[in-house]
Amino acid sequence: MSRQTSRLDAKxxxxxxxxLTYGALVTQLIKDVDNVDDVxxxxxxxxxxxxxxxxxxxxxxxxxxxxxxxxxxxxxxxxATRMYLGVSPTISNWSPSGDEFSLxxxxxxxxxxxxxxxxxxxxxxxxxxxxxxxxxxxxxQLEVSCWFAQDQLKGDNTTEIRVKLLRKLEDSVPAGxx
Amino acid sequence: xxGCYYFxxxxxTDSPIFEMEFMPSAKEPxxxxxxxxxxxxxxxxxxxVDEHMWRTSNMYxxxxxxxxxxxxxxxxxxxxxxxxxxxxxxxxxGIKNFxxxxxxxxxxxxxxxxxxxxxxxxxxxxxxxxxxxxxxFLTS
Numbered sequence: 001m002s003r004q005t006s007r008l009d010a011k012x013x014x015x016x017x018x019x020l021t022y023g024a025l026v027t028q029l030i031k032d033v034d035n036v037d038d039v040x041x042x043x044x045x046x047x048x049x050x051x052x053x054x055x056x057x058x059x060x061x062x063x064x065x066x067x068x069x070x071x072x073x074x075x076x077x078x079x080a081t082r083m084y085l086g087v088s089p090t091i092s093n094w095s096p097s098g099d100e101f102s103l104x105x106x107x108x109x110x111x112x113x114x115x116x117x118x119x120x121x122x123x124x125x126x127x128x129x130x131x132x133x134x135x136x137x138x139x140x141q142l143e144v145s146c147w148f149a150q151d152q153l154k155g156d157n158t159t160e161i162r163v164k165l166l167r168k169l170e171d172s173v174p175a176g177x178x
Numbered sequence: 179x180x181g182c183y184y185f186x187x188x189x190x191t192d193s194p195i196f197e198m199e200f201m202p203s204a205k206e207p208x209x210x211x212x213x214x215x216x217x218x219x220x221x222x223x224x225x226x227v228d229e230h231m232w233r234t235s236n237m238y239x240x241x242x243x244x245x246x247x248x249x250x251x252x253x254x255x256x257x258x259x260x261x262x263x264x265x266x267x268x269x270x271x272g273i274k275n276f277x278x279x280x281x282x283x284x285x286x287x288x289x290x291x292x293x294x295x296x297x298x299x300x301x302x303x304x305x306x307x308x309x310x311x312x313x314x315f316l317t318s
Contacts, residue, residue, distance in 0.1 A: 016289075023291025113289035115301060120292070 047131020055136035190258035223250040253277040
């Protein structure tokens with residue numbers, strides 16, 4: 001019988017390492033690109049690239065099938081946040097037409113220990129998360145737009161991401177074919 | 179003249195990055211002319227801190243120096259950041275607890291990706307914590 005070892009799963013990374021890596025990424029971006037809006041855009045684009053790849057991993061791990069409506073989608077996003085970030089967000093504030101909802105997080109692991117300096121108040125520190133949501137939804141033919149309704153780094157009590165379904169993407173037939 | 183504490187954080191290049199004074203509330207601040215003297219005393223003690231730190235494996239070095247009625251207690255972190263308290267009352271336990279709490283506060287603060295190491299600490303949250311712990315352990 002093999003000895004019981006309490007080894008950490010080799011594929012898991014210490015969350016503080018992840019937090020510090022993300023922080024180093026943001027500060028380096030700020031040094032390289034002076035404009036805060038450009039930094040926000042870069043973070044979102046990086047998140048988008050992560051999202052288009054992450055969706056495959058998520059679908060493989062969770063084994064979930066097609067979503068029947070946007071509420072299913074919101075639950076899947078909630079599950080994915082739990083899987084990848086380790087926090088359980090709540091879903092709330094559905095719009096009357098059912099195409100917009102809020103993802104409310106009490107704690108955000110990538111912003112542990114972070115205090116935004118006064119000179120960078122326009123920085124959307126967690127913008128990468130928005131990109132991830134947008135990228136992964138685009139891969140499953142949903143065009144969504146996300147933004148921060150509340151941000152703990154800017155003094156609010158919780159971090160609230162608003163996700164709105166813009167439209168379903170249809171595969172278009174390439175030009176020249178019937 | 180009793181119960182006054184001057185707290186300095188000095189980085190490894192010997193420049194101060196944070197300072198704060200704690201006085202019992204009953205006192206009025208007549209000590210403006212002493213501030214320069216206290217800073218000299220703190221800086222002069224740095225040599226002794228460097229000597230003492232090799233003699234023990236603790237981070238807390240108790241009283242390393244004495245000048246007239248002022249004692250200097252020191253605490254050295256692994257990255258050679260020195261916390262100094264210049265005081266005139268012996269209060270070993272209080273100062274030790276204060277150092278431990280400030281050490282934790284400093285660690286959390288230095289994990290902020292926007293804080294560049296060895297630059298002056300200008301955070302209001304850090305100052306509030308320092309005041310709170312100072313009041314709790316030093317001037318209570």
